[in-house]
Structure formats: structure tokens, C-alpha cells
Amino acid sequence: MPRRDAARQIEFEAQLGHHVVRHHQSLPPIWFKRLLYSPWKEPSYEMPELEDEESETEKSDFRWNANWYCVALPEDLDKNVPTPLTVLGIPMVLWFDRTQDKWTCFLDQCPHRLAPLSEGRIDENGHLQCSYHGWSFKGDGGCTCIPQASTEGPESRAAASDRARVTSFSVREVHDLLFVWPDAKGAEEAERTPVPLLDELYAEGITRSSVVRDLEYGFDVLAENITDPSHLPFAHHGVGGLRRKQGKPLPLTLQSKGADGFTGVSGGYVFSDSMQSTVEFKAPGRFHYHRVLEKDGKSRESFTCLYMTPTVPGKSRLVLIDAFGVKLPWYFKYLRPRWLAHLQSQDILDGDASFLHWQQVQYANTGASAKEFNKVYFMPTASDRFVIGFRQWLSKFGHGGVQYAAGVDPKIPLAVLPKEKVLNRYEGHTKHCKTCQEALRQIEALRVGLVVAAVLLTASAAVLSSPDWLYARVGLLTVALTASGAAWKLGDVVQLFLFRGYNHHEVGPEKPPMVFSKV
Ligand code: FES
Ligand SMILES: [Fe+2]
Missing domain, CATH: 1.10.287 (Helix Hairpins)
Known part of the structure; x- marks a missing residue:
């Protein structure tokens, strides 16, 4: 951790020290939870989607690591320093190879003695140098310098050894997004696989804003959250025009579903009954809404595109892109600079995080598997159809949950973290956002x-x-x-x-301003 980050972290930890005890939740032991939930009681409400053959797991050849994951926005990355990253439990480091003018991704382990290369630096030759003993590596992973090696004899050939190479991963930069393929041996497969781009976002006349946030809840809880438009008026009351009174029945329907994900449609949307919304879940990591509002004889469209990356069990990374079919005047970027847009997005993400980390721990404490979601949740309305669609995909094609790299313990921690940690914006965003x-x-x-x-x-x-x-x-x-x-x-x-904090019960009653607690 750079000294500046370390100092800030120490200061932050000190700030929250006296809050930790207040917010820490003591939970019943897991055997007690299991008693509560076992044997399972069938819900009295009929849930047709869960009673067909699709609740059974099929033999699936889906591989979690054989996919492109959108992990970063190059605009917010610092080309002068390496940036750590984790995908499927694999520690990685992103760095900009100026000799080839492209982003590069390595395993965050130096082949010498496994020090994190993300603590390294870009050396005078534009290579990534490990800060422990100064070994340097070029973009293809080859070692270019071992300062301790003699210029004669076997030591002079050590840098050329395969054992001195860093493991590297395929990276693709498309438009304003950066994708990583987390199978180091899958470069050829990566090469012939297109990135899951939503082309409509890059059409003429579309304005986009985007942000990245690391979250203290895992991929499945995140996916449930973003496939669920019905929470918007309540969880985000007071933010961006959302109000609790907009809560209403949402007739969501799935149109198609399969190994690639699903598509669906919402007749009516939280903002307006005349707003139609179509959605697509492109497995495993992309979900988007395409909304069209008919008003005064004109049709206005907007998109929310969300890329999800499983980082480690119980945590995930979200890349959120909002796009509008409006050409904004040139001076708009001065009125709402990128960092301000990022801060506003954090309000939305904090509103969700307050629930989702807690929800994840509660689920884990039931002892139920990911496939047993219908025994833990009660989802009687059509507004949960996309959530069910995602869960069914996960059960049927996604092996019931994320498959992390070998050696990664898939269990998630069973204790609730304090809000100061769950809503820590510095760790979740600012630390690695050059713009902020x-x-x-x-x-x-x-x-x-x-x-x-x-x-x-x-x-x-x-x-x-x-x-x-x-x-x-x-x-x-x-x-x-x-x-x-x-x-x-x-x-x-x-x-x-x-850190801003978020107390839903203090927001409202029906209009802003919002009231936040602060550290
Ligand atoms: S551990 Fe990286 S150079 Fe020694
Ligand atoms: Fe930012």
C-alpha cells in the first residue's frame, strides 16, 4: 500500500474505531439457524417458475473462468502505477505497458519470491519492476532484468528462464471499458471470444457516465440486486428522482432463457407507466436495462448497463454505466465533472450496500446452498421474475454458484461487518480511481x-x-x-x-434532502 494510502487507512481505522462495537452484530450460531430452516417448509404460495424441471441442475459445460469480465474503466486508471485487482479469487495486477501502448494484466505474484507486483513500479524502460528485489518484466511476462544476477555463467541466463516469467492474462480494451480473461491458459479461446459489449451504448448521440465500485457482497447477491427494478423507489428514495410512492406492481416477464442468460420485458416502469423497459442478462457478467419513454409524441431512451465481476467469495466488483439518448452541450462536463458524477453514483451504491452485505450473511447463516434460494426467500410477485430468472440460470447452467480458482475457499464470512467498512468509499472506489x-x-x-x-x-x-x-x-x-x-x-x-453512511429510516419522508450520518 503506498504510504499515502496507508496513512489514510490508519486515519480511517482510527476514526471508525469507536463505531465498530456499536455496529457489530452478534448472530445466532449456525446450528441454531439450521434448526430454524430445516426441514424445509414448502411455501404455501405457488411459485410456478420454480416447479418445472428447470429447478434441477443440468449438466453444463459453462466455465466461469472462460469469460471476459469487465474490470475497469481506463479513464480512471493511473498509467503510471500498477493497480491490484482480483477476479475469481485470482490476485492480479493491471499496468500500462507504454512500450506497446496497451494495458497488461499479470498474476500479482513475482516469480522470484511471490511478492505482490502491484506494490511495484514502472521502471525507466517502461517495464513492471517488483519492489522487493528489483526484477523487471515486460508486457508478455518475460523477465528483462535480475539486478542480482552475475553477467557471466548460469546466473546471466536466469532472466531468460521460463521460471522467471510472470503469468499473464488476456486483456482487451474496447471503447471505454477494460476486460480481463481470468484463464491464463485460455489466450486462444479469449482471442476468438467477443467481449460482452452493449453496442447501443456507443451509438451516435448517446451520452454515458460510468463508475466502478468494489462491494462487500458477492456476485449472486449483486446479480439479484441489479435484476430487481422493484427496489428502486424504496432503497433509493430521494436519489435521482426516485420516491417511495413510485412503488407499485411491476409486471415483469421473461421472454427467453438459456445457457447464455435471459431476456425480459417490463410493461411499465417505476418512473412511469408509459415507460417500457427491456432487459438482458448476458451470462455471466452483464445485465442491462433499455428504457423507452413515450412522451408528447416523442420517444426518449436510456440505458443502465451493469458489469459484475466475482472477485473473492462474498465480494464483487461492479462497473455501472448509465447512458441517455441525449447529446449534452460541451460545457456539461464542467457543470458535472466526472468526479462529481462518481460521488452521486456512490449514493445509489451505498443505498444498496446497506442491505446486501447483511442479506448475504443472513443467507449464509441459514446453511442453505445457492440452489435452495426458493426455500430461503419468499418471492410471490411478478416483480421478482428477473431475480428468479438469474437464480435459475445460476442453478441450471452456472453450477449453482461462482467457481473460484483452485485453492480459494468458497465459504463467505458469517459475521456482519460494521457499516463503516461496508460503505467505505475510499477502499471501494476512491483509492483506485485516478479521477477521484x-x-x-x-x-x-x-x-x-x-x-x-x-x-x-x-x-x-x-x-x-x-x-x-x-x-x-x-x-x-x-x-x-x-x-x-x-x-x-x-x-x-x-x-x-x-465515507458518507446511509440510514434509510432517516431519508424522507417523501422528498429530499437526504439525511446522512457521517463518521
Ligand atoms: S520477490 Fe520480486 S524481485 Fe524478489
Ligand atoms: Fe471516481
């Missing part, structure tokens, strides 16, 4: 500048002791006071990059 890091640096610099200006202005006012300078003194002190106030308020903005 830069904004944070500038805001902090501005804050320091304002404090210095306030001190200098106050000192100047003190020097002007003559009664003739009374008005000047008052003016200087007024400006100093304003600068102090602005610096104080900027402290709140800095906080938004780190």
Missing part, C-alpha cells in the same frame, strides 16, 4: 490555501491598527471568515470521497 484521487488532491489543496489565506488576512487586519483603516480591517476579517467557512465546508466534500 486527483479531485481529492485539488480539493485538499484548495482547503489548505483557504486556511492560509484566512490566517494571512487576519494577520493583516491586526497590523492595520490605525482607526483610519477600520473599513479595510472589517473587509479583511470578513473575507478571512468566509475563507474559513469555505475551508470548513470543503472538509465535508472530502468526507464524501471516504
Whole structure:
């Protein structure tokens, strides 16, 4: 961890220290939960989708690691430093190979003594250098330098050895997205497999905004959440025009389903009955909504495209893309800079995270398998059809759950984390977002500048002791006071990059502003 990150982390841990005890939930032991749920009671409500042959697992040749996963937005990555990443439990490092002008992904393990290459640096030759003993590697994984090796004898040939190579993974950058193929031996298969791009997002006249967030809940809980439009008015009340009163029956229907995922349609949407929405789950990691609103004889379309990546058991990464069929004026990016859009997206993600980490732990504590979801959940309305569609795909084609790399324990922790950890924006986003890091640096610099200006202005006012300078003194002190106030308020903005908190019961009643708790 860079020193700056480490310092911030220590400060953050210290900040939340006294909150941990308050938020920690003690749970009943797992044997007690199993008593509650076993033997299973069949729900009295009929759930037709679960009673056909599809609740059975079929022999499936689906391989979780033989897929492209959208893991990053190059615009938010720093080309000057390596960035750690985890996919299917495999620790990886992304870095920009300037000698070939492309992003590269390695196993985050130096072949020398397994130190994390993500702690390394880009050396003078543009290669990735391990910070432990200084070995360097070029884009294809080959070792280019072993500083300790003699220039004569066997040591001089060590860098050329296959054992000095780093394991590398296929990477593809398409439009503004970065995809990784987590099977290091599957380069040829990766080469002939198209990335799961949603072409409509890149049509003329479409405006996009995107963000990445690491989440303290796993792939299946994340997929349930994003395939469920009915939670929007409640979980996100007060955000982006969503209101609890918009909650209503949503007639979701599945149109097609199979090994590749499913498609569906929603007649009516939370915002308006005249808004039609079609969806597609492109297994395993992409889900999108395509909404069309007919109004005043015009049709307006918008998209929400979500890429999900299983990182480690119980955690996941989301790439969220919102797109609108509107061409925005050139100056809009100054009114709503990218970092501000990221902060606004965090509000939505925090609203979900408050529930989903908890939900995941509760599910795990029942002892039920992923396939037994219908015994744990009661989903009697059509608004859960897409959730059921996803769960059925997972059972039938996805082997009942994510298959992580060999050696990764698939069990998820059975204890609830404090909110300060679940909603930690710094760890989940800011730390690896170059855009937000830069904004944070500038805001902090501005804050320091304002404090210095306030001190200098106050000192100047003190020097002007003559009664003739009374008005000047008052003016200087007024400006100093304003600068102090602005610096104080900027402290709140800095906080938004780190942690904001989210208490659903404090939001409302039916309109913003939202009320948040802060560390
Ligand atoms: S562990 Fe990387 S150079 Fe030694
Ligand atoms: Fe950001």
C-alpha cells in the first residue's frame, strides 16, 4: 500500500474505531439457524417458475473462468502505477505497458519470491519492476532484468528462464471499458471470444457516465440486486428522482432463457407507466436495462448497463454505466465533472450496500446452498421474475454458484461487518480511481490555501491598527471568515470521497434532502 494510502487507512481505522462495537452484530450460531430452516417448509404460495424441471441442475459445460469480465474503466486508471485487482479469487495486477501502448494484466505474484507486483513500479524502460528485489518484466511476462544476477555463467541466463516469467492474462480494451480473461491458459479461446459489449451504448448521440465500485457482497447477491427494478423507489428514495410512492406492481416477464442468460420485458416502469423497459442478462457478467419513454409524441431512451465481476467469495466488483439518448452541450462536463458524477453514483451504491452485505450473511447463516434460494426467500410477485430468472440460470447452467480458482475457499464470512467498512468509499472506489484521487488532491489543496489565506488576512487586519483603516480591517476579517467557512465546508466534500453512511429510516419522508450520518 503506498504510504499515502496507508496513512489514510490508519486515519480511517482510527476514526471508525469507536463505531465498530456499536455496529457489530452478534448472530445466532449456525446450528441454531439450521434448526430454524430445516426441514424445509414448502411455501404455501405457488411459485410456478420454480416447479418445472428447470429447478434441477443440468449438466453444463459453462466455465466461469472462460469469460471476459469487465474490470475497469481506463479513464480512471493511473498509467503510471500498477493497480491490484482480483477476479475469481485470482490476485492480479493491471499496468500500462507504454512500450506497446496497451494495458497488461499479470498474476500479482513475482516469480522470484511471490511478492505482490502491484506494490511495484514502472521502471525507466517502461517495464513492471517488483519492489522487493528489483526484477523487471515486460508486457508478455518475460523477465528483462535480475539486478542480482552475475553477467557471466548460469546466473546471466536466469532472466531468460521460463521460471522467471510472470503469468499473464488476456486483456482487451474496447471503447471505454477494460476486460480481463481470468484463464491464463485460455489466450486462444479469449482471442476468438467477443467481449460482452452493449453496442447501443456507443451509438451516435448517446451520452454515458460510468463508475466502478468494489462491494462487500458477492456476485449472486449483486446479480439479484441489479435484476430487481422493484427496489428502486424504496432503497433509493430521494436519489435521482426516485420516491417511495413510485412503488407499485411491476409486471415483469421473461421472454427467453438459456445457457447464455435471459431476456425480459417490463410493461411499465417505476418512473412511469408509459415507460417500457427491456432487459438482458448476458451470462455471466452483464445485465442491462433499455428504457423507452413515450412522451408528447416523442420517444426518449436510456440505458443502465451493469458489469459484475466475482472477485473473492462474498465480494464483487461492479462497473455501472448509465447512458441517455441525449447529446449534452460541451460545457456539461464542467457543470458535472466526472468526479462529481462518481460521488452521486456512490449514493445509489451505498443505498444498496446497506442491505446486501447483511442479506448475504443472513443467507449464509441459514446453511442453505445457492440452489435452495426458493426455500430461503419468499418471492410471490411478478416483480421478482428477473431475480428468479438469474437464480435459475445460476442453478441450471452456472453450477449453482461462482467457481473460484483452485485453492480459494468458497465459504463467505458469517459475521456482519460494521457499516463503516461496508460503505467505505475510499477502499471501494476512491483509492483506485485516478479521477477521484486527483479531485481529492485539488480539493485538499484548495482547503489548505483557504486556511492560509484566512490566517494571512487576519494577520493583516491586526497590523492595520490605525482607526483610519477600520473599513479595510472589517473587509479583511470578513473575507478571512468566509475563507474559513469555505475551508470548513470543503472538509465535508472530502468526507464524501471516504465515507458518507446511509440510514434509510432517516431519508424522507417523501422528498429530499437526504439525511446522512457521517463518521
Ligand atoms: S520477490 Fe520480486 S524481485 Fe524478489
Ligand atoms: Fe471516481
